[in-house]
Amino acid sequence: MTRPVLALDFDGVLCDGLNEYFTVSAQVYRELCPDIGCTSNLEPFREWFYRLRPVITHGWEMPLLLHGLVAGEDMHEMESAWAQVQRRLLAATGWTAQGLGQRVDGMRDAWIARDEREWLSLHEFYGGVVAQVQGWLTATPFQPVIVTTKQERFVQALWSGVGVTWPEQWLYGKTFAQPKTQILQKLHQQYGVIGFVEDRWEALTAVQQVPALQNIPLFLATWGYNTPAQAQAALQLGVQPLTLGEFCDPQYPWCRGTD
Ligand SMILES: [Mg+2]
Incomplete structure (x- = not known):
C-alpha cells in the first residue's frame, strides 16, 4: 500500500x-x-x-x-x-x-x-522536531520525505547523532542534482504529495509556477531562514505560514481532505 x-x-x-x-x-x-x-x-x-x-x-x-x-x-x-x-x-x-x-x-x-x-555539535534540530519525526517514522497515514539541497551523508550523520534512522529511500538530497520542483513532481505522480514544508520563499514560489504542482498545499516554516515580511505575504500567495508548534503538533491535520 x-x-x-x-x-x-x-x-x-x-x-x-x-x-x-x-x-x-x-x-x-x-x-x-x-x-x-x-x-x-x-x-x-x-x-x-x-x-x-x-x-x-x-x-x-x-x-x-x-x-x-x-x-x-x-x-x-x-x-x-x-x-x-x-x-x-x-x-x-x-x-x-x-x-x-x-x-x-x-x-x-x-x-x-x-x-x-x-x-x-554545530547543528541543532529545532525543539520538538526529533520527537515529531520519530512519531512519523513509527506510524502515520503519510510518508515523510526529505527534499533538500544538502548532501545526503550530512543529513544522515545528523540524524544518527540524535538516534533517528531515516530511511534512505525517503531522502532526496544533493546527489540527485535535480531541482526540488522536479523531485516533487515525481513524488506527486507516484504517491500524491499532501504538503510541502519549506523555509525558503524562493523555493515555494518556484513550486507555485509549476502547473502540475498547483494543488499541493504549501507551508512556510516561519522558524527557518525567511523574513517576517515573507511570512506576512505568504497567505496572500496561498502559502500557509506555519509555526514550529504547529509543525511539531502530533495532531496537526496534514491529511485534511484525504482519506
Ligand atoms: Mg531550507
Whole structure:
C-alpha cells in the first residue's frame, strides 16, 4: 500500500544550521584573508550574519555575505538587493562562485573527517522536531520525505547523532542534482504529495509556477531562514505560514481532505 507523502525541506525546517553556517564561513573567510586583508574578531558579525542569512541561496555566498558585513556594506542594501551587492563584492575581491563553493565544501569535508562529533555539535534540530519525526517514522497515514539541497551523508550523520534512522529511500538530497520542483513532481505522480514544508520563499514560489504542482498545499516554516515580511505575504500567495508548534503538533491535520 502506498501512502501519500509529506515533503520536508531539511535546513531551516528540521535542522538549525546557523551556527555551522557562520562557523564554516568564518573559517573560509580567514583562509581568504591574505587576499583581502585580515580582520581579527568575526564574532561581532554573527548576529547580523544570522539575520541576513535568508538572502542567501547557495553555500558559496556565505563567506561573501560575511565579507560584506566586515567590509561595511549597507545592511539594508544587503537585505533588499543582495544580488547587486554580491556582484559588486565578487568583482572587488576577484573571488568566484565556484572557488568559494569549493572552499566551503572543502572546509566542511575536512572538518567532518577531522572531528565529526564536533562538526555535528554545530547543528541543532529545532525543539520538538526529533520527537515529531520519530512519531512519523513509527506510524502515520503519510510518508515523510526529505527534499533538500544538502548532501545526503550530512543529513544522515545528523540524524544518527540524535538516534533517528531515516530511511534512505525517503531522502532526496544533493546527489540527485535535480531541482526540488522536479523531485516533487515525481513524488506527486507516484504517491500524491499532501504538503510541502519549506523555509525558503524562493523555493515555494518556484513550486507555485509549476502547473502540475498547483494543488499541493504549501507551508512556510516561519522558524527557518525567511523574513517576517515573507511570512506576512505568504497567505496572500496561498502559502500557509506555519509555526514550529504547529509543525511539531502530533495532531496537526496534514491529511485534511484525504482519506
Ligand atoms: Mg531550507
